[in-house]
Amino acid sequence: MATAHYKTPSPYKIERPSAPEEDYLYTRFANDVTLKTENGGNNKIIGMALFGAGRAGTFHLRSLVQNPRVNLLYVVEDLKSKWEDIKKYWHIENTKLLSSKDQEQVFKDPRVDAVIVASPTFTHEAIVTGALLHGKDVFCEKPIAENNTNTENCFRIAREKNQHLFCAFNKRFDPSYRHVKERVRAGEVGHVQMIKISSKSSPLASLEYLKTSGGIFHDSIVHDIDVMCWVLGEYPSRVAACAQAHIPEIAAIGDHDTAALMFTFPSGTMGILDWSRYSCYGYDQRLEVFGPRGIIMCENERPLSGIKSQTKGLEGPICVPNYYTFSSRYCTAYANEMEHFLDVLQGKAEMATRGPEAMAVIRIATACEESARTGYFVDMEWGPEFDERGS
Ligand SMILES: NC(=O)c1ccc[n+]([C@@H]2O[C@H](COP(=O)([O-])OP(=O)(O)OC[C@H]3O[C@@H](n4cnc5c(N)ncnc54)[C@H](O)[C@@H]3O)[C@@H](O)[C@H]2O)c1
Numbered sequence: 001m002a003t004a005h006y007k008t009p010s011p012y013k014i015e016r017p018s019a020p021e022e023d024y025l026y027t028r029f030a031n032d033v034t035l036k037t038e039n040g041g042n043n044k045i046i047g048m049a050l051f052g053a054g055r056a057g058t059f060h061l062r063s064l065v066q067n068p069r070v071n072l073l074y075v076v077e078d079l080k081s082k083w084e085d086i087k088k089y090w091h092i093e094n095t096k097l098l099s100s101k102d103q104e105q106v107f108k109d110p111r112v113d114a115v116i117v118a119s120p121t122f123t124h125e126a127i128v129t130g131a132l133l134h135g136k137d138v139f140c141e142k143p144i145a146e147n148n149t150n151t152e153n154c155f156r157i158a159r160e161k162n163q164h165l166f167c168a169f170n171k172r173f174d175p176s177y178r179h180v181k182e183r184v185r186a187g188e189v190g191h192v193q194m195i196k197i198s199s200k201s202s203p204l205a206s207l208e209y210l211k212t213s214g215g216i217f218h219d220s221i222v223h224d225i226d227v228m229c230w231v232l233g234e235y236p237s238r239v240a241a242c243a244q245a246h247i248p249e250i251a252a253i254g255d256h257d258t259a260a261l262m263f264t265f266p267s268g269t270m271g272i273l274d275w276s277r278y279s280c281y282g283y284d285q286r287l288e289v290f291g292p293r294g295i296i297m298c299e300n301e302r303p304l305s306g307i308k309s310q311t312k313g314l315e316g317p318i319c320v321p322n323y324y325t326f327s328s329r330y331c332t333a334y335a336n337e338m339e340h341f342l343d344v345l346q347g348k349a350e351m352a353t354r355g356p357e358a359m360a361v362i363r364i365a366t367a368c369e370e371s372a373r374t375g376y377f378v379d380m381e382w383g384p385e386f387d388e389r390g391s
Contacts, residue, residue, distance in 0.1 A: 024175050024332075041347030047111040049074035051100070051127050052119030053086055056141050059327050060116050063338040065090045070342070074098055074106050076119070103127065107134040114164075114345055117141060121214050125150050128165065132157045137164040139341045143218050148362055155355035166341050166351055167358035169226040173336035176298045180287055181231045189291030192232060192269045197224045198286040200279035202325055207249055210277075216243065216256045217365040217372075221275050225368075226353075226361045228263065228271050231289060235360050235386060236263040236271065240377045241368040247278065261368055282322030283329050301329060352390040360386050 008014075019026040030036075037043060048070050050057055057077070064072050072095045075086060083097040098105060100123065106112055107130050114137040117127050125145035131138050132154070144167055145151040158165035171177055184192060201220065205213070213219035229235055243259040245251035257278060263271035287298040304320045323329035343349035360382070367378040 022175070022179065039343075039348045041343070041349075043069075044113075044346060045069060045071050046342060046345050047071050047073050047109075047113045048116065049076060049106045049109075049112050049114075050116045050118065051076045051103070051123070052117070053077040053079075053082060054118070054120075055327065057116075057118035059331070059334045060118055060338060061086075061090060063335050064116070065092055067338075067342070069346070071111075073109065073112055076100055076103055076106060078119075103130065107131060107136065112136055114139065114341075120212050121219070122146060122212055125154060128154045129157055132161050132163050132165065135161065135163065137166075137345055139166045139168060139338075141168050142222055142358070143214055143362065144358060146214060148359070148366060151362055152359060155359065158355065164341075164344055164351055165355065166344065167353050167355075168337055169223060169230075169353050169358075169361070170330050170333045170337050171223050171227050172230055172333075172352060173340060174330055174333040175336075176301065177227060177231075177287060177333075180289060180296050180298050183296055184231055184289050185233065188293065189289055189296055190293040191267065192289055192291045194288075194290045195228055195232060195269060195271045196286075196288040196290075197228060197271075197273045198284060199224045199273070200276040200284035202279045202281075202283045202322075204247075204278040207253065210250065210255055211253055213255075215369070216259060216275065216277065217241075217369045218362070220277070221259060221261070221273070221368065222361050222365045224273055224275065225364050226357070227287065228273065229357070229360065229364070231287075232265060232267075232269055232271075233389065234265045234267060234269070235382050236364060236380055237266045237382075238264040238377050238379050239364060239367045239371055241372040242375075243372040250277065256372070259368075259372065283325050284322060285329055303328065350391070354388050354390045356386045356388045357390060 046069055048064060050060060050064060050072065053061060053075055064070050072092060074096050076098045077083065078099050080099060086097065087093060106115065115127065115131045117124055117138060117140040119127065121143060124140055124143065128138050128140055128144060143151065144154050155165060239261065241259055241261040243256035245256050247257045250257045257276060259275045261273040265271065284300060286300060289296050300322050302320045303323055307320055340349060340352055344351050367380055371378045
């Protein structure tokens, strides 16, 4: 009785609240249910070829085989022993499997509009240039090539051929990271004084992978350098890094497993980044942006949420473990980046990662590597060619 005067009209009588923007899964569902086709551009089915069906290739394969916008014409994979199982598992009976010695077939096939490059790093450049020169658009796992000059050359060919060359910085497509970036860019914390990224990988990558990975700075830290510059919208004027190999097998191949990096940006913002190849407690990914008006943090996401319990002998919240690895933590980001690439190819979106940004990130990674080697700060200058930015 005491609360009766708080009674509100029936929810049927008032306007139905719409889904919050943050519920990105609902947005996708609503588009599916309403068969939303109008988003500008065209709805041409895109003929595709995937290079590499290992770890990265597999999460892209999942995005491609389920995708109504894609006709997956080829999978190029050098391990022939996997071919039958790939066909059977993904039900891609009409997709042709090839080994890389026959990759010209893909480049010369006019039905192929675009290629996805998820093969080992040392193979990227040849596939990227081969595809671009034959008029294909390219989605490439980072790094595009093994050094700055060759990467610049790939982007030059893309420009000359008027083809898209998309560097897959997947973390930009993570809904939580994007949410943080948008709030920071809207000025919610004011002029950013400090940005911090903690990134610790799990499980420990195999030594076979690490030997051809290009090293911790170019293989892994690049992703977080990209996130930092993307959130802030500027590139550092000074970097400093130190790196260690705590794991003897990683020391033996001349790489590092742990790094601490510091960045100074032209506006005065400072950046701190810590990175490890091996976190025993799962994949640890955190982002924090601090300014005079407050702080915005993105803590670790976990596979289960909302769980609390009180059972015999166990009371209080039980901490659910972190995601085990990148393929689960960034599952949505990988799917989103592929959808974005398809939007670009169908003329529905502008490419979110631009060539100059990929080049900038590589330059910064190289400067960090130099700082770790020499023990000195490295100053960086940015010409107008780096002004072009995506979203
Ligand atoms: N964005 C990310 O989060 C992310 C995560 C993992 C890997 N990667 C990148 O993806 C690439 C592949 O890494 P991975 O971990 O999947 O490696 P992987 O070793 O698991 O898989 C590579 C696959 O490519 C095949 N292959 C070898 N040579 C080939 C060629 N010339 N053409 C086609 N296929 C070939 C191999 O047989 C293997 O199956 C690397 O460049 C890596 O940096 C990115």
